[in-house]
Amino acid sequence: MSSHHIVRDDQEPALIIANGAACSQELLGQLLEWSPFVVVLDSAIERVLELEIKVDVLLGDFDSGFDANYYKEIQYPLEIIHTPNQDKTDLEKAFDFLIERNFPAVNVVWATGKRADHTITNITSIAKFRNQLKIVLFDDHSKIHLLPQxxxxxxxxxxxxxxxxxxxxxxxxxxxxxxxxxxxxxxxxxxxxxxxxxxxxxxxxxxxxxxxxxxxxxxx
Structure with a gap:
């Protein structure tokens, strides 16, 4: 997997890498080519670094013992976003972060598979962002998004x-x-x-x- 992604204009979607089941390297590579900005949830960072992906933002609640600054040294320049709010999932916090930065759209991978509760929550939670962010979830078998009327x-x-x-x-x-x-x-x-x-x-x-x-x- 390339350590670089192609930077395009501000209209291109960001990419969030969550911590569900991994998708194929082919799919991930295609999405990276079109994503100017990569956000990784803290629980997935080790898996992402193994693929030599350049990360722009590391986001999460950083549970006890998690040294975020360690990854900042490895991935410099890397922005560290601490989101301790336990009333939202880390994926929802990543959506909030992108909305604050005025991103119009985001693709999401590794949000399905593994734990069923996480999969259901990740898929259904995109509804609450309907009017703020265009969200598309991808895995090796599906492309998921919310429909306009x-x-x-x-x-x-x-x-x-x-x-x-x-x-x-x-x-x-x-x-x-x-x-x-x-x-x-x-x-x-x-x-x-x-x-x-x-x-x-x-x-x-x-x-x-x-x-x-x-x-x-x-x-x-």
């Missing part, structure tokens, strides 16, 4: 699309999905739109009137 994108036939509500979502309409939704409601734990797929090459349209709806582009 009207979403359109071109896909190839048979692309797997899962629609997962956070809580309840109402007034859902779709175009060009194999299992159509027509003024439907989805509720987590009761009915979701998992494992739908694109009917034909072309635009899909997904609209909803109320609630937070996640789109997951999935592949095996």
């Amino acid at each position: 009207k979403f359109q994108k071109w896909y190839t036939k048979n692309t797997v699309i899962s629609l997962i509500p956070i809580g309840a979502v109402h007034g859902i309409h779709s175009v060009n999905l194999f299992y159509p939704l027509q003024n439907d409601s989805l509720t987590i734990g009761y009915r979701t739109g998992s494992s739908n797929h694109v009917t034909e090459d072309g635009l899909i349209t997904i609209e909803h009137s109320k609630g937070d709806l996640l789109l997951m582009e999935c592949w095996d």
Whole structure:
């Protein structure tokens, strides 16, 4: 893994590396090429350094015995952000940090897998940042993001699309999905739109009137 990433303009997304299951080096390399700014959560720093990735910010609550300044010497220049607030996860604190720095968007890796509680919390917590930060979570099998009330994108036939509500979502309409939704409601734990797929090459349209709806582009 390269020790450098390409610096582009301020409109490019930052990259957060959390501490879930690692993704492939190919995916991580692709994201690093488009990320001008890399934030690593403290619990993942050793794994990241093994990959020789240049880190811009090390962020976390720095539990007892964690010597953040040690990494500052290794990764100079490295910004150390201490976030002791126990009412938020480290990933949420990283989102807050990027919002304060006026980043418009962020890609996130290593946020899924390993502990199920962390995975569920990391995925669902992006809803609270809807109006402040565009967030996309990646792993080797999925791309996850929150939908605006009207979403359109071109896909190839048979692309797997899962629609997962956070809580309840109402007034859902779709175009060009194999299992159509027509003024439907989805509720987590009761009915979701998992494992739908694109009917034909072309635009899909997904609209909803109320609630937070996640789109997951999935592949095996």
